[in-house]
Amino acid sequence: DGGITQSPKYLFRKEGQNVTLSCEQNLNHDAMYWYRQDPGQGLRLIYYSQIVNDFQKGDIAEGYSVSREKKESFPLTVTSAQKNPTAFYLCASSMGMGSGELFFGEGSRLTVL
Amino acid sequence: SQQGEEDPQALSIQEGENATMNCSYKTSINNLQWYRQNSGRGLVHLILIRSNEREKHSGRLRVTLDTSKKSSSLLITASRAADTASYFCATDSGYNKLIFGAGTRLAVHP
Numbered sequence: 001d002g003g004i005t006q007s008p009k010y011l012f013r014k015e016g017q018n019v020t021l022s023c024e025q026n027l028n029h030d031a032m033y034w035y036r037q038d039p040g041q042g043l044r045l046i047y048y049s050q051i052v053n054d055f056q057k058g059d060i061a062e063g064y065s066v067s068r069e070k071k072e073s074f075p076l077t078v079t080s081a082q083k084n085p086t087a088f089y090l091c092a093s094s095m096g097m098g099s100g101e102l103f104f105g106e107g108s109r110l111t112v113l
Numbered sequence: 114s115q116q117g118e119e120d121p122q123a124l125s126i127q128e129g130e131n132a133t134m135n136c137s138y139k140t141s142i143n144n145l146q147w148y149r150q151n152s153g154r155g156l157v158h159l160i161l162i163r164s165n166e167r168e169k170h171s172g173r174l175r176v177t178l179d180t181s182k183k184s185s186s187l188l189i190t191a192s193r194a195a196d197t198a199s200y201f202c203a204t205d206s207g208y209n210k211l212i213f214g215a216g217t218r219l220a221v222h223p
Contacts, residue, residue: 042201042213090155104155
């Protein structure tokens, strides 16, 4: 079945550590996105990628980094520079920018201890 | 920045009743989308309405769009306990950079 797989589902991190969240899709989609969700709030865009080897900052990119070396993969690294990293992270993809519907993964919940 | 603002923030109804959620936005849009999120899960796309459309149906869902008022509504008819979830509107002002609202939490009681 086609879809988006995020891992891990839950992650605990000590302050000062970098962590990488995985996002893999087998939908053959060109565009991929990372969103952050905090309790009671909507989703905020961290980074997005329209095509392999290209990505752009979203609204809250500070303290995060991404790569897009393969069409299927768009990992997100939460660096120690991110001041408040505890959140629910959602990866999504679409056929292309402006193509409408986003397909989401099941999310990764990061807790900083 | 949040473009879409849902109203109400929370809604509690009985099974069989209709649920109406509203979304207001600030700038012109290409389309507006509604998503559903079960607790602790990813979002699922429900329906997309383009700026030149006024109403759209999908099963028990009815979405309206009023671009003059910059508002949209989502109506779920004959609600079921399984409809319990958070519902988000998302506006696309171009390039598929969706901007999501804070959502409406719907609770449907048996």
